[in-house]
Amino acid sequence: MNQFARYLRHYCTKPELPKCDFIPKKYKGLSYNEMKEIRNVNVNPVLITYYSEPLALHQGYKQWLFDIYGKRYLDMFAGVCTVAVGHCHPKINEAVKEQMDTLGHITTLYFNTKLQEYAKKLAGKLPGNLESIYFVNSGSEANDLALLIARAYTGKFDVMSLKNCYHGMTYQTMGLTSNNTYKYPVAGPAGMFTTLNPDVYRGLWGGQNCRDSPVQTDRSCNCSGECQAGLKYLEQFEHELKHDIPKTGLAAFWAESIQGLGGAVQYPKNFIKGVYEMVKSKGGLYVADEVQTGFGRTGEHFWGFEGHGIVPDIVTMAKGIGNGYPLAAVATTPEIAGALTKAAHFNTFGGNPIGCTVGKTVLEIIEEEKLQENSKNIGTYLLLELEKLKSKFSIVGDVRGKGLMIGVELVEDKDSKVPLDGARMMKFWEKCLDLGLIIGRGGLHGNVIRIKPPMCITKEDSDFTLKVMELSLKDV
Incomplete structure (x- = not known):
């Protein structure tokens, strides 16, 4: 040749x-x-x-x-x-056609069996006491609602997220999102703060043993026992709290379990658990954004946050929940969910019979097809x-x-x-x-x-x- x-x-x-x-x-x-x-x-x-x-x-x-x-x-x-x-999974197509021929839409002002069946099945996939579900239509809407719930429950206003994160494109969630591609030259929502992104590849600290992943960075690492990079990022987070947040504490902290739009960024193994404990000690809530990492995508666990060894106070989910159908949800404890009853709240399409049919069928397929x-x-x-x-x-x-x-x-x-x-x-x-x-x-x-x-x-x-x-x- x-x-x-x-x-x-x-x-x-x-x-x-x-x-x-x-x-x-x-x-x-x-x-x-x-x-x-x-x-x-x-x-x-x-x-x-x-x-x-x-x-x-x-x-x-x-x-x-x-x-x-x-x-x-x-x-x-x-x-x-x-x-x-x-x-176009045939099982979803068949279930939706049957539901369309039976009942296309009613609101949550009435009972419909699909909402109850799906809410129970979805809650059964969540750990701890995360058994109260509110259905919405998109990940942005889920995070927006979670923000309202967190502030209504804690009576606090300020929230914090990670730099390089993405949590949605409503006016409020654009404040949580930290990427200038999605920032408009208009006054942003108040009470939004960010902390240093604990990126072990591109960030200030990180090494070859930091990530919960089959592959690691090429950076050297002298860690023995607890990840030193994680501890340094936690120190930075504490520093931000002391300088930016009132002594009364945060309403909530947001994080994707693995950053999605930010480029599949993973954190040091001990970082999320440390942040969780710090936020909880100050009376705040931890919100896990599972819009991309939920529903078995990370493999080892059904939810990405399980890989960090925590049970969040609020979980937001969308995308894979409906396999392309506009469906999303906010899951929390009955106690925290009760904060939303301080006023009236309503969503015309959340809990729609067709959406709930899709969501329930997606869960069944994930189980049946492993x-x-x-x-x-x-x-x-x-x-x-x-x-x-x-x-x-x-x-x-x-x-x-x-x-x-x-x-x-x-x-x-x-x-x-x-x-x-x-x-x-x-x-x-x-x-x-x-x-x-x-x-x-x-x-x-x-x-x-x-x-x-x-x-x-x-x-x-x-x-x-x-x-x-x-x-x-x-x-x-």
């Missing part, structure tokens, strides 16, 4: 998509150009699209998506970590294989995550950790799409690959993902 042929074989061989017997329907909708024109004229311009040429999708099946031309893609982003059990176990097994395999890319490519700075909540941070070089240039990042991203792989981006600089697929993916899907990413990295 001559040198040119060897080059072609090594660099130009297109990885073959895993087999799929599903045949999509023939597309009969608007043309691509018609969609483009309508988008430009009739859709608010803030709703940006991915890729230089926006992807026009037509149909989904399990882990697969098909565009309007019939091309198949492996979806390793799941509609931003949302399609938990697979696109998707939490699959997240652990396939996620661990994928993480360990992705870690090998660090030794092959100087631009792969860090691999992190747990289960099927994975981030790969791309940098200019490993020593400086300067985020990979945007043009090079786009080249990599577009190459993956050309080869049939859909992945996400995140982090403050958009240089973190976000891999959060439907939890039904297989080892073959993981191998395809690895081949495409390696080939695309070679291009960069």
